[in-house]
Amino acid sequence: MKWAKVAPVAGDMVRVQTGNIHHYGVYVGEDEVIQFGLAPIARQSLKESEIEVCSSDVKTFLCGGELETAVMEDTDKRRAPEETVALCRTRLGEKGYSIFYNNCEHFAYECVMGEKKSTQMDFVRNFFRQMPIVDVYTAAIPEDLPDAPLYPETRHQEVFQCGHGGVKRQKYYAWRLLEYALDRTFGYKIKEMQFSKNARGKWETPSCFFSISHTDSAVAVAVSRKVIGVDIEGEDEGKIAALQRALTAEEAKEYSLLDEGARADYLWAKWTAKESVFKTLDEPRFSPNKIETKDYTTLTKKVETAGKILTLSVATENPEKLRCFLDIKLV
Amino acid sequence: MTRTEITEKLKDVFQMAAGKTYDESKYDESSNLTTDLGLNSVGILYCVIAIEEFFGIRFEDVGFGDFKTVGDTIDYIEKKLAE
Numbered sequence: 206m207k208w209a210k211v212a213p214v215a216g217d218m219v220r221v222q223t224g225n226i227h228h229y230g231v232y233v234g235e236d237e238v239i240q241f242g243l244a245p246i247a248r249q250s251l252k253e254s255e256i257e258v259c260s261s262d263v264k265t266f267l268c269g270g271e272l273e274t275a276v277m278e279d280t281d282k283r284r285a286p287e288e289t290v291a292l293c294r295t296r297l298g299e300k301g302y303s304i305f306y307n308n309c310e311h312f313a314y315e316c317v318m319g320e321k322k323s324t325q326m327d328f329v330r331n332f333f334r335q336m337p338i339v340d341v342y343t344a345a346i347p348e349d350l351p352d353a354p355l356y357p358e359t360r361h362q363e364v365f366q367c368g369h370g371g372v373k374r375q376k377y378y379a380w381r382l383l384e385y386a387l388d389r390t391f392g393y394k395i396k397e398m399q400f401s402k403n404a405r406g407k408w409e410t411p412s413c414f415f416s417i418s419h420t421d422s423a424v425a426v427a428v429s430r431k432v433i434g435v436d437i438e439g440e441d442e443g444k445i446a447a448l449q450r451a452l453t454a455e456e457a458k459e460y461s462l463l464d465e466g467a468r469a470d471y472l473w474a475k476w477t478a479k480e481s482v483f484k485t486l487d488e489p490r491f492s493p494n495k496i497e498t499k500d501y502t503t504l505t506k507k508v509e510t511a512g513k514i515l516t517l518s519v520a521t522e523n524p525e526k527l528r529c530f531l532d533i534k535l536v
Numbered sequence: 537m538t539r540t541e542i543t544e545k546l547k548d549v550f551q552m553a554a555g556k557t558y559d560e561s562k563y564d565e566s567s568n569l570t571t572d573l574g575l576n577s578v579g580i581l582y583c584v585i586a587i588e589e590f591f592g593i594r595f596e597d598v599g600f601g602d603f604k605t606v607g608d609t610i611d612y613i614e615k616k617l618a619e
Contacts, residue, residue, distance in 0.1 A: 368568070
């Protein structure tokens with residue numbers, strides 16, 4: 206199908222450009238166009254609930270613009286013109302307009318082609334779908350461990366098989382936070398999603414990428430359309446000296462030049478960045494002193510969760526797009 | 537050093553590494569370092585260094601993934617001590 210400035214015949218889909226968008230209708234013959242609401246120019250703007258399928262003459266449809274007609278190709282499937290015209294007439298007065306799901310283009314496509322679609326909305330949707338999403342959520346881990354099931358069931362069993370009570374709670378609430386994050390960022394309902402474990406035993410879904418991290422008192426979840434890794438730390442103050450072993454030679458040199466007061470932050474930042482990078486790599490072994498964080502795109506920041514200031518790092522393609530949703534209340 | 541001696545010495549290492557979250561009742565060769573003993577990644581790094589000090593061995597790098605359970609760790613130490 207293509208658009209051409211040719212005179213329409215009854216049953217043809219027509220459109221007119223109004224500003225940056227097109228207004229669509231169906232030409233039903235005798236200078237008449239049936240459309241879902243008149244062209245959305247300012248003087249006619251209505252609330253969605255007031256918009257209805259209506260009829261106008263071509264001049265009113267055009268609002269001073271130029272008419273374009275959909276010219277079908279042999280491969281296009283369309284209704285018979287008389288069927289299209291009859292269908293349009295039965296729908297006069299119908300309401301339920303929605304710019305996203307039921308607009309003038311959806312109406313015209315449905316009446317002419319038999320398929321409800323909106324190329325303009327698809328374009329907008331794809332534009333947003335291509336925007337980088339780097340959403341990180343954190344939450345304090347509640348004291349109790351409810352028996353409300355996790356989805357999928359295999360994940361539930363895996364979590365409840367943990368022998369260590371503290372780790373069990375961390376894993377349980379991390380998955381609960383994932384459930385929350387998937388819904389809030391993408392509108393995904395976890396029970397409708399597919400999950401599986403990859404060769405390295407890591408949980409995956411074809412719907413998006415995600416990463417999980419937990420400390421004794423807090424959990425963090427990152428979700429994105431690109432590969433992503435997250436790590437949150439900061440509670441093992443007594444073990445901070447051990448983190449020096451995780452530095453590369455270059456980092457160790459950089460570390461040695463730092464003031465005493467800046468060293469702890471440096472170690473936590475490097476450690477969390479390395480762990481977040483490792484989570485994006487398909488490698489069996491985490492060798493932190495072999496990961497040069499400067500070779501990857503990471504972002505590190507301090508976040509407050511569970512009444513503590515923790516260090517959080519994300520590794521992904523566009524970490525600068527990070528949006529943080531902190532201290533989500535889990536139940 | 538016998539396997540029993542290594543096992544006993546390792547208990548102290550894990551206790552220090554896991555700190556207050558350590559659960560001694562779960563300690564045997566099949567115990568998973570993270571899901572049974574409560575070690576996190578920083579705790580495992582701490583263990584690596586503690587094992588070096590306690591057993592006088594040296595890890596080529598501080599990579600994780602070579603041992604998941606207490607038994608794996610003992611195997612690794614036995615192998616290193618025999619070198």
